[in-house]
Amino acid sequence: MTDGLRLRGVHLSRGAITALRGIDLVVRRGELLVVLGPSGAGKSSLLRAIAGLDPVSGGTVAIGGRDVTALRPGQRNVSMVFQSYSLLPHLTVADNIAFGHRIRGADRRVAAARAAQAAATVGCADLLGRRPHQLSGGERQRVALARVLVREPDVFLLDEPLANLDAALRTRMRTEIRAVHDRLGTTTVYVTHDQSEAMALGDRIAVLRDGRIEQVDTPDEVWHRPRTRYVASFVGGPGMNLLPGVGPLRRPGVEATAVELGVRPEHVTLSSGISPVGPLGEVERVEVLGEDALVHLLVGGHPVIARVPAHTRPTPGDRVSVSVAEEHLHAFDTVTGERIPLPAEAAVR
Amino acid sequence: MNRDRRQLVLMLLPYLIGLVVLVLLPAAATMAMAFTETDLIATSRLIGVANFVELTRDPAVGAAVGNSLSYLMFSVPLRLVIAVGLALLLHRRARGAGTARAAVLLPGAVPELAYGLMWLWLLNPIQGPVNQLLMLGGQGGRTAFGTLPPQWLTDPEDARAGIVLMSLFTIGETFVIVLTARLALPPEAYELAELEGARAGQVLRRVTLPLLAPVLAVLVLRDTLMSLQASFVPTLVVTNGGPPPYATTYLSLVLYQDAFEYLRYGYAAAVAALMLGLTAVAVLIQWRLLRRWASHGVVGVGAQRPGN
Amino acid sequence: MSWHDFAALRRRRTYGAVAVTAIFASPLLLLLAGSLREPGDPPVVAPPLIPDDPGLTAYQQAITHGDLVRAAANSMIVAAVGVPLSLLVASLAGFALTQLPRRITSAVLGLSVLALMVPATALLLPRFVLFRTLHLTDTLVPLIAPALIATSPLYPLVYYLAFRAIPADSYDECRLADLTPMQTWRRMALPQVRPVTAGLAALTFVLTWSNLLDPMVYLYDRATFTLPLALRALAAMDPHNQPVFLAGAVLTTLPTLLVIGVAQRRFMHSYGPEGAS
Known part of the structure; x- marks a missing residue:
């Protein structure tokens, strides 16, 4: 069985700033991997490198055994939830969810049906006719999620999707995200700076610091056997x-x-x-x-x-x-x- | 609190006085004068709607309304399309982009009269550089396609086209506004489209234009308002309303000539009222369209606005 | 070419930028070329775009025949008084509009939009009567007067939007420090909208400097002529002597280009994101 996602020696730099310094990472097929780290550690850069939004300056990215390093983002078959949700203000919820299908030339009615289905999966079927500005933070989050689900990508990428929600909603949504993942079983990379979210959600956690991975392990291992003093002090509330x-x-x-x-x-x-x-x-x-x-x-x-x-x-x-x-x-x-x-x-x- | 309120009113006062004394009262006076026969010699007398009745029979006014409308129909959309195209071309960092941005502003900065004189020379049918360029590669005073070059100053159609052509270079302000608006659009929207593999045309049609729509709508409105007046100096300087009789006679020129050449103030005021009426109708139509679009969510609500 | 070959993308953008520059600069360059020709030559069919024997004779003639030095001095007086005054009126009004009750604000905004719709030519006659009654025709006062409406009623609106974009916290902080509205305007608000001021200063200058309609109506004495009016007289004197009036046009244009050039560095210096197409 091939891996869901494999990064080998990935470097990413932009001008004088180096965001990733040699990332080796394997995400198993169907796994939910949480990337954990403080702001500035390179978490978002890692997602953008996988998606192809930022070209890597070294190393390779393979999705499902296929080397995609030289491919455009649109050819990699990945979907991404942005921290800001990035809903298009001029489209209804239904059209926002169907956006990807329409871009790929799907029939309007087929796309709408798929959108309704995806919306039902994350419990926002009643919002389809509304526009983004009429939605609450939690509702936008659901719509952004539905937009990712509507296609069947090889990898889901989620960039701090709960960062803009209040504490109670955050706890509820993370449970729901885990439930959706368990149902669909799509390889997922989930970025967060919140260690409790990482512990609750991840099959495994990758702790990132200054563009390097400090440890990749199950939540239990990360908690009980932190590989470095940095991981020990970062994970926990408060840390070690x-x-x-x-x-x-x-x-x-x-x-x-x-x-x-x-x-x-x-x-x-x-x-x-x-x-x-x-x-x-x-x-x-x-x-x-x-x-x-x-x-x-x-x-x-x-x-x-x-x-x-x-x-x-x-x-x-x-x-x-x-x-x-x-x-x-x-x-x-x-x-x-x-x-x-x-x-x-x-x-x- | 009272002290603050008094100071704020004082801050607003100069502008308010200017608005009333220099715009609103003169405008009202002009409206009133439209119902009189006024010149500098005799005292004015009320003649009711006689001026307006005469407007409907005045061939100059008829031609001017048609000319103004055709100018609007060509100039406004073309100016917008060019400004948007340039803004999208030049919004990214590239060597020479800064210079190009500055260059787009230049023609609009030329004083109107100098701009008019410049085009008078550029469009000279024989000696003018425009036709010289068009005749490059052609033979015997014809263009490379074997057609005769445009007779900018003597053929009615070509003259009107020339006036529109002149307007296409002065898009600096529109360009800057679109550029600012484009720079303010969220990059995530573009990354999303990229992840879905959208082609450049799809990005333009499904992301950029809808997100810019509110700004573009306002710009169309503004350009329409200005276009009714913008044709004044060029026609005065370059074509003087000709070729005869009224090929490039626009309403603003009719108004000016009636008032300051024929000294028929009352009648000129009626022309002004007509212009104001046309402007109001144009604005009203566009406003209703905008409202309709906004209620359908095509424009407005929640979209980005330009910085200033 | 790989999809992230930024060098190639940027190179293509540069070609586009160069083409745009060429198109938009060419009318001005042709104007310059035309002004360098020898005045008084018999008209020829298709003169060369770049004169064989460029010279400044046309400029000398334009300056002496058109009395352009005195006209330039008049124009400068109008701009030196009118532009700062206009900016002052616009920024004060725009600021007051952000602080006054909604009722007043929307009334003034409505009036401003209405004022924008009124054709300039429609206002000439009543204004002419007003200034003649005050014995101000043939002076520069009527040319400076539009500063009272901030040159264009659009500009107070622009300031209003700019001041409104400053976070409410900043205004509350000034209230806690017991600053008067004037102090808030000068110390907190105005410094934050410098790019707006730079842009509007340039636009106001161009409008004031280019004003032809007002001088045409109010000025008859040659001694009071401003640059555009003097240029019009020059062009009317000998409409076939192109190099001379083109030279005059160049001289009239130079100050506005200079001002726009300086200002655009201040208000266009934001660059877009680089990279991903």
Whole structure:
């Protein structure tokens, strides 16, 4: 079975700006891959390189085993949802959805029927006669989605499609997008800067930073075994605590001059008993997030965040003992940022 | 708040005074004068609609209405098509595009009279560069196709064509507005069309023109308003309304001649009223068309507008 | 050619740009060529497009016979007073329109559109009577007067649109700082619409400088003639001596080309996206 999409050594630069620096990426057929990264990481450039909107300056792009690097966007059989949705203001919803079919010379009635079908799939069949300016943000989003669904492209590309929606709608739409994907099974690349969206949606997540891929793995792997300290600190809400460990560290296969230790806020345990089980930390601030609370501490001069059940939270000024189960410790090479596999008793002293 | 309001009114006042004293009152006076017989010698007297009755029998006025309409029919669409074509050609970055943009503005910047004199020379049937160019490659005073070159200043049809030709070079303002509007269109709309494999013609027909439609509609309206007056200086300088009797006599020229050459102010005022009426009708028709299109969603609603 | 061969695309665009430049610059170049011919030569059939023996004699004759120096001075006085005044009126009115109640704004906008529809020739006669009653004919005042309607009622509308495009937050900030409308106009609003001002300044100058109709009606004394009127007199004096009136036309045109050239750098310096066709 061929891959859905394969990028090999893709470089993309525009004048003095380099957006992608050697991307190797395989998206399996029928997979939903989420590309995650902060703004400026090259997420949109990656989509545009796949779509052919921006020509790559090096490397190859293959869709379904077919090298499309030299093909025009219109010949690649991909569909894209833009962040702005890009609905044409002079067309009705029905005509917007049918736009691609009409461009390709489909009969008006056939195109309209397909549009109605696609609209029904994403639950906007009642909007067909309206115009974009009469739609709410969520409705526009559905129409943009329907426009992608109406054809049967080899790859769906979605560029932060939920970025302009409010929080509640965003959660609902992401569930619906996943449901639609499960029904159609089309290879999909989905770009977002929201790590919780990435975790909830992706079969796998590709974390992008400065035009390079840091890690491609399932959400579970990215969460439990971040390959670099960058991935560790970017994924999570908030990301992993990183503390300077000791060094140098030498053992078979590992050579690091200095080591950083990481622990997720969720895995930091606080106890206020008389007999301390770990180092003492001073509580600086407490943020209550409903069920949980984020406790900002200073431990040995280093800031540490702990996520604890709200009813067990300490108050600012308290001194609490901080402990972490050993299996929840991560270690990273301070210089390269690479993950160092634990258990490594040497690093903990 | 009261202090602010007073200051704002003061800021508006100069313009308001100008509008009333220099436009609205004179316009009203002209309308009133249309019902009188007025010249500089005798005192004016009311003669009712006699001036308007005379308008209908005046061969100059009849010819001028026809000429003005034919000028509108050719000049307005051609000017728009050329301006849009140039804006679409020159909106992207390319070597020489900046120079070309500036060049398009140049003819419109030439003072009307100088522009008229320039064309008087360019269109000279024998010595003029235009016909010299047309006769390149031809023999015995004929063009390369063996036809006689246009007799710009003596043949009625050619003279009218010449007046339209002169108007086609002064499209700088229209061009700048279309260019600005095009630059403001969202790039995603074009990327979408590209992803669907749209050809250049399809992009033009299904994306660019519909998105520009609101701006183009306003420009047509504006050009129509201006065209009724724009033909004045050229006809005065280049053809003086000829070839005889009235081949390039437009309403503005009739008005000027009646008022300042024949000193028939009352009658000239009636011509002015006729012009105003025609302008109003043209605007009304276009406005209703626009409204109809807008309600069908062809133009208007939610589309991009130019920066300024 | 690959689809993203931008070099080839840009080259083709350059050919187009060069063609456009050639077409739109050629009337002016021909005008220039015509003005460099020797005046007074007997008319010949098909004179060469580029004169064999170019010279400036025609210019000398145009300047002396047409009294163009004095006319140019008059034109400059009109422009120097009229253009700034016109811009002031337009920007003040456009600003006030964004702040005044809707009722007033739409009334003034409506009147402006109405004023745009009135043919200029229809206003000449009553204006002529007005200025003659005030004993202002044969002075430059009637030529400066249109500055009161901002030269064209279109220009306050343009300023209105430009000022309205400034975010409401900026206006609220000025209100919180207790700035008067005049201060808001001068310190916040005007600096933000500089490209508009540059463009309108150029257009106002061209309209004022080119004005032929008003001088034709109000000026009879040669001493008060402006450049276009003096040029008309020159062309009427000897309509067959083309080089002389063409030279006059060149001289009349130069200042407007200069102003448009300078202004277009300021208001046309936005470039479109590059790339994808």
